[in-house]
Amino acid sequence: MPDQESEETLSPEHSSASTSAQQPDLADVVIEVDDVNFSYVKGTDVLRDITMNIKRGEVTALIGPSGCGKSTLLRCLNRMNDLIPTAAITKGEIRILDTNVYDPKVDPIELRKHVGMVFQKYNPFPKSIYENVAFGLRIQGIKKKSVLDEAVERSLKSAGLWNEVKDRLDTSGLGLSGGQQQRLCIARTIAVEPKIVLMDEPCSALDPISTTIIEELITQLKEEFTIVIVTHNMQQATRVSDKTAYFYLGELIEMDDTIRIFNSPSRKETEDYISGRFG
Amino acid sequence: MEVSTQDPPLDASAETMENPLYKKHTAVKRRDATISVLLGVATYAILACAAFIFLDIMRKGAPVVFESSFPFVNTEFFTQSPESLITFEIEDGSYFEMGSSEFYEWKRENPETRIVEEHAHPYSGGGILGPLVGTALLTGICIVVALFIGLATAIFLNEYSSKGKFMDMLRLAIMNLAGVPSIVFGLFGLGLFCLVAPVITDVPQERALFTIPIFFTDSYLSFEGWGTCMLAGGFTLAVMILPVIIAACEESLKAIPMGFREASLALGATKWQSISKSVLPYAFPGMLTASILGITRVAGETAPIMFTAALAHKDKLPWQDIPVNKNANFLAQSGEWTSGFVSQSVQAMPYHIYTVAARIPQNEWTRPMQYGSVFVFMVVVMLFAALSIFLRTRYRKKMKW
Numbered sequence: 149m150p151d152q153e154s155e156e157t158l159s160p161e162h163s164s165a166s167t168s169a170q171q172p173d174l175a176d177v178v179i180e181v182d183d184v185n186f187s188y189v190k191g192t193d194v195l196r197d198i199t200m201n202i203k204r205g206e207v208t209a210l211i212g213p214s215g216c217g218k219s220t221l222l223r224c225l226n227r228m229n230d231l232i233p234t235a236a237i238t239k240g241e242i243r244i245l246d247t248n249v250y251d252p253k254v255d256p257i258e259l260r261k262h263v264g265m266v267f268q269k270y271n272p273f274p275k276s277i278y279e280n281v282a283f284g285l286r287i288q289g290i291k292k293k294s295v296l297d298e299a300v301e302r303s304l305k306s307a308g309l310w311n312e313v314k315d316r317l318d319t320s321g322l323g324l325s326g327g328q329q330q331r332l333c334i335a336r337t338i339a340v341e342p343k344i345v346l347m348d349e350p351c352s353a354l355d356p357i358s359t360t361i362i363e364e365l366i367t368q369l370k371e372e373f374t375i376v377i378v379t380h381n382m383q384q385a386t387r388v389s390d391k392t393a394y395f396y397l398g399e400l401i402e403m404d405d406t407i408r409i410f411n412s413p414s415r416k417e418t419e420d421y422i423s424g425r426f427g
Numbered sequence: 428m429e430v431s432t433q434d435p436p437l438d439a440s441a442e443t444m445e446n447p448l449y450k451k452h453t454a455v456k457r458r459d460a461t462i463s464v465l466l467g468v469a470t471y472a473i474l475a476c477a478a479f480i481f482l483d484i485m486r487k488g489a490p491v492v493f494e495s496s497f498p499f500v501n502t503e504f505f506t507q508s509p510e511s512l513i514t515f516e517i518e519d520g521s522y523f524e525m526g527s528s529e530f531y532e533w534k535r536e537n538p539e540t541r542i543v544e545e546h547a548h549p550y551s552g553g554g555i556l557g558p559l560v561g562t563a564l565l566t567g568i569c570i571v572v573a574l575f576i577g578l579a580t581a582i583f584l585n586e587y588s589s590k591g592k593f594m595d596m597l598r599l600a601i602m603n604l605a606g607v608p609s610i611v612f613g614l615f616g617l618g619l620f621c622l623v624a625p626v627i628t629d630v631p632q633e634r635a636l637f638t639i640p641i642f643f644t645d646s647y648l649s650f651e652g653w654g655t656c657m658l659a660g661g662f663t664l665a666v667m668i669l670p671v672i673i674a675a676c677e678e679s680l681k682a683i684p685m686g687f688r689e690a691s692l693a694l695g696a697t698k699w700q701s702i703s704k705s706v707l708p709y710a711f712p713g714m715l716t717a718s719i720l721g722i723t724r725v726a727g728e729t730a731p732i733m734f735t736a737a738l739a740h741k742d743k744l745p746w747q748d749i750p751v752n753k754n755a756n757f758l759a760q761s762g763e764w765t766s767g768f769v770s771q772s773v774q775a776m777p778y779h780i781y782t783v784a785a786r787i788p789q790n791e792w793t794r795p796m797q798y799g800s801v802f803v804f805m806v807v808v809m810l811f812a813a814l815s816i817f818l819r820t821r822y823r824k825k826m827k828w
Contacts, residue, residue, distance in 0.1 A: 228693065233589045261695035271686030273705055284694035287704065333690070340694055 176204040178344060178374050179225060184240035186217075186224055188232060194220055198240070198400050200393055207366060207375045209385035209406065212395035213421070218378045221395070222346050225249070225376065226263035227256040245343065261288070264342035268349040270330040272321035277304075277313050280321045280332055284340035299339050306372070307335035308365050327358025331365065338373065345369065347377040351384065363388050382422055386410050394418045481805075488802025491795045504554040504799060509740065509779065512552030512792050515545040524792075526552030548792040550740070550783050555800050557741055559807075561657070561773030564745060565736060566726045568661025568769075569668065574718055576665065577672030581714075584673070585680040586702055605670035609730040616663025617734040622652035624659070657745065658769040660736020668725040675717030679710040712822040719815035723808045729777040737778035739786070745771040776804045 179202035186195035195217045202208045210218035220229070224242060227249060229235040241248045249259055261284075272280050279286075281300045290296060300317070304310040309331045313324070321332050330350060337345060347366070351359040366375060366388045379385050385392050386406055393403035394417070402415045413419045450456075492501055513530040516522050518541050525533065527547070580601070588594050623636050628649050631638040635651035653659045683706050691701040729737075749767035751760050783797050 226693065228689065231689070231692070257695050257697055260693055265689075265693035267686060267689060267693075269686055271684065271690045273687060273690070274709060283691065283704070284696075287691070287694065287696045287700045336690070336694065 180243040206390040209389035216395040217398040264337035278317040303335040303339035488798035491799030507554035508557035510553040512548040557774040558779035561775040569664040572665035581676030620659035671721035679713035716819040
């Protein structure tokens with residue numbers, strides 16, 4: 149009972165905060181994670197009391213040792229965890245563009261059009277490069293060739309792949325190198341023009357050169373998209389992100405400007421992790 | 428003694444200090460060798476059996492099918508249906524051997540010739556067109572029905588259903604279907620499809636389990652069964668092959684990486700869009716090839732069609748002489764024709780082989796029909812199996828993600 153009461157007293161405060169008339173620095177917040185608990189199986193929370201704000205146009209890196217819940221949180225944001233029947237948010241709210249994404253009125257399919265995702269293992273469809281990029285638009289029912297052509301070219305250009313593949317758009321996407329395939333997946337994701345792009349360790353299956361290219365791409369993409377990236381690689385976090393959040397055992401230990409996290413973290417646990425004392 | 432001291436190095440070393448790396452003939456080693464021989468014998472015994480079957484059938488069956496002169500194939504064997512073989516002698520001592528239809532024609536043309544000795548050998552004349560056509564139709568219906576139900580079930584089990592006790596039981600039930608003896612399937616088909624399955628008719632039969640009048644028409648939905656017909660046979664075979672098809676389809680679905688489903692869902696696809704656009708197209712070739720392999724097995728089943736579809740003898744091919752109301756419009760006519768067509772019973776290869784091999788008196792004249800039928804049937808089934816294996820290897824090569 150006390151818990152319920154406190155939630156009730158909390159929520160009006162927070163909703164007034166999210167309208168953000170008083171607090172101007174919240175105006176740019178696109179993702180609000182508000183005191184979230186999450187469990188795959190009932191009774192065992194793998195995320196506890198997560199509260200974080202992610203701002204428009206920033207790259208936010210989620211770091212932490214394996215199993216700390218960073219990928220789980222990422223998959224909560226576009227409700228990919230819905231694929232697991234028993235998985236559910238047990239406390240709190242995630243608001244994206246001022247909408248609670250776990251509201252029963254929210255259609256996860258519509259949500260995912262606004263919150264795209266790039267996966268750890270690059271997974272282009274065994275179709276042509278063109279069809280891979282056009283897939284998201286086609287399933288939305290767009291058939292007009294000129295619209296598709298334009299979207300494919302724009303997306304491939306944004307993903308820095310256009311010059312490499314423009315002469316062979318009809319060949320299979322699987323014929324590309326690993327790094328190219330991952331950029332194809334990025335192009336496929338941004339073709340549906342999401343507001344937010346989630347990246348789940350996008351470089352962990354790639355060689356160093358491809359990784360560099362993707363990292364450069366991420367810094368370019370943040371002009372247009374808000375990016376949340378999960379990474380194991382702390383150097384990568386320092387290179388690409390504006391904000392870094394450190395997770396440990398399902399809890400958000402610290403979130404701050406990347407420079408501060410890596411130079412003068414306020415928590416001892418963070419310092420231990422980034423200095424390589426464990427993890 | 429003198430000799431052994433003369434050439435000491437080898438002998439001496441062998442006797443005094445045995446090299447631990449040299450072969451030793453112990454009991455363990457002997458058992459090892461024996462076992463490997465036994466295993467080999469068992470394996471080669473299978474090969475011998477297979478070789479004997481194939482070679483014997485080929486040796487005796489191929490001469491029936493192939494000829495030494497143009498067109499090198501016994502066309503009559505493929506263009507006629509089975510009939511009796513008549514052997515007879517006429518007064519001048521000349522001897523004849525012909526199918527019954529030919530014989531009656533001959534008799535009509537030579538009415539005054541007196542036949543001295545006449546023997547009829549049932550099912551030994553003519554060809555195997557009827558059974559071939561019947562088996563093709565049965566397996567065709569079977570493929571359509573089994574793929575439709577099997578695919579739907581596999582998609583549901585693999586993509587939609589959640590895990591749980593009930594689903595485990597459902598899977599167990601499906602797998603248990605595979606263990607049901609084929610004769611039981613035959614009786615099941617008789618009981619369900621031939622006697623109880625619903626039909627739409629204006630005049631329900633008395634034996635119907637119950638009838639439901641269809642509103643605004645004079646027709647009834649009558650649960651009177653389809654009778655002994657190719658539809659009932661095809662459905663029975665389909666039920667029988669379902670476990671194989673479901674397993675094959677599920678296997679193919681499982682082989683498609685999760686990443687395809689996740690990627691399309693993350694792009695805002697609905698569940699069915701994701702399945703139909705980025706799972707099924709890649710799973711379908713695998714499903715089809717595995718299914719063909721299953722179908723070849725079911726094509727050779729005798730018991731399930733014995734009560735439900737097959738006839739030992741039938742003069743007409745299934746599409747001949749189907750009664751149609753000539754005054755009705757085209758749509759009604761074609762509907763009537765189709766229902767008349769699928770209600771035909773058919774001859775079928777396995778049942779035909781059973782007939783000629785076990786239900787008629789055996790003699791030298793029945794042998795060509797027996798071996799010819801078996802040979803053709805075997806080759807057809809083997810061709811399908813080969814096709815499925817060929818398609819699978821080709822598809823496996825293309826499938827690299």
